[in-house]
């Protein structure tokens with residue numbers, strides 16, 4: 157790159173600095189107008205309508221695994237039999253955290269001993285991935301092994317080779333549909349290999365965090381093979397815990413979470429859950445059942461979300477293509493659903509890009525957040541979250557990001 161170009165870029169940088177921007181592309185939260193879509197839910201249960209169809213008083217204790225209708229609803233949501241579904245509180249992250257914590261304390265069915273009694277517990281972490289999964293592993297003292305994430309799921313040759321020989325590898329994190337942060341959807345072949353691969357650990361578990369299962373950006377959605385069935389068919393019925401929630405469907409702070417798993421895992425889970433609660437929030441379950449009615453209702457609702465989100469995602473991709481096309485070593489994903497876009501800079505530049513953007517008043521997710529222990533060895537992945545800002549803010553923030561990519565490259569050269 158010529159010095160002229162560098163000085164041009166620097167001049168643009170200084171001009172933008174003078175604008176004192178204050179933009180934020182870090183938050184994978186629904187925008188207020190998305191939350192407004194479910195506003196009517198708040199009035200669907202009142203002082204006269206707190207019973208379910210069996211007459212259960214939802215204000216009271218009890219029904220620890222969820223209202224029968226909620227189990228049926230989330231059975232359809234997770235594509236699992238209702239009697240294998242546990243309906244929890246507002247956060248699927250809590251369900252995931254607790255599954256891992258109980259595995260550490262007690263083990264899971266087929267564990268030779270509690271995981272905390274092992275000398276070392278390792279977990280596979282497809283990268284780039286979701287920082288809160290990595291935080292759970294770090295909190296529990298697990299060793300995280302990054303494996304590359306491809307367009308159709310994790311690099312399965314690498315995964316299969318690692319788990320076949322190493323009994324300390326107890327599991328893998330997966331966000332199988334519109335993944336955080338690349339938007340990838342796992343192929344049938346990847347699902348089948350995960351379900352059937354030979355694992356040295358008898359108690360290997362797949363943490364199937366299907367957070368974006370029902371979050372398409374387009375009317376035509378993308379299929380995902382049913383992993384619970386695939387595990388059953390492969391003779392490994394207890395291998396998977398499948399998680400989901402309505403956090404980005406109804407209200408991010410007041411949704412309903414659910415988990416589906418094998419009958420053996422389910423019985424084990426309930427034996428512990430009964431110690432920790434006398435029942436989750438059934439009033440909220442009732443609100444959700446009355447609002448969505450069934451999966452057709454939920455899918456119709458999610459098309460309204462898509463109508464809000466799609467222009468935002470398309471704007472990011474449009475600006476990146478306009479400003480960074482043919483920039484060597486730079487690429488980005490074009491998700492068909494979910495909440496994130498991944499931008500890859502040339503190697504070694506992501507942190508500098510984030511710092512430059514920060515100087516211009518544009519907050520980006522810290523570089524490295526997409527990798528275990530906050531360390532992206534190539535220092536090139538940046539997660540963009542277009543859901544929350546307005547379209548105008550997204551346009552400006554993406555243009556600033558693109559300028560910072562070019563400036564970081566110019567500085568390097």
Ligand SMILES: Cc1ncc(COP(=O)(O)O)c(C=O)c1O
Nearest residue numbers: 247248249286331336367401403
């Ligand atoms: C992959 C993934 N899993 C889980 C969550 C959190 O889900 P919940 O609100 O149900 O805890 C998020 C939120 O960003 C996410 O991206």
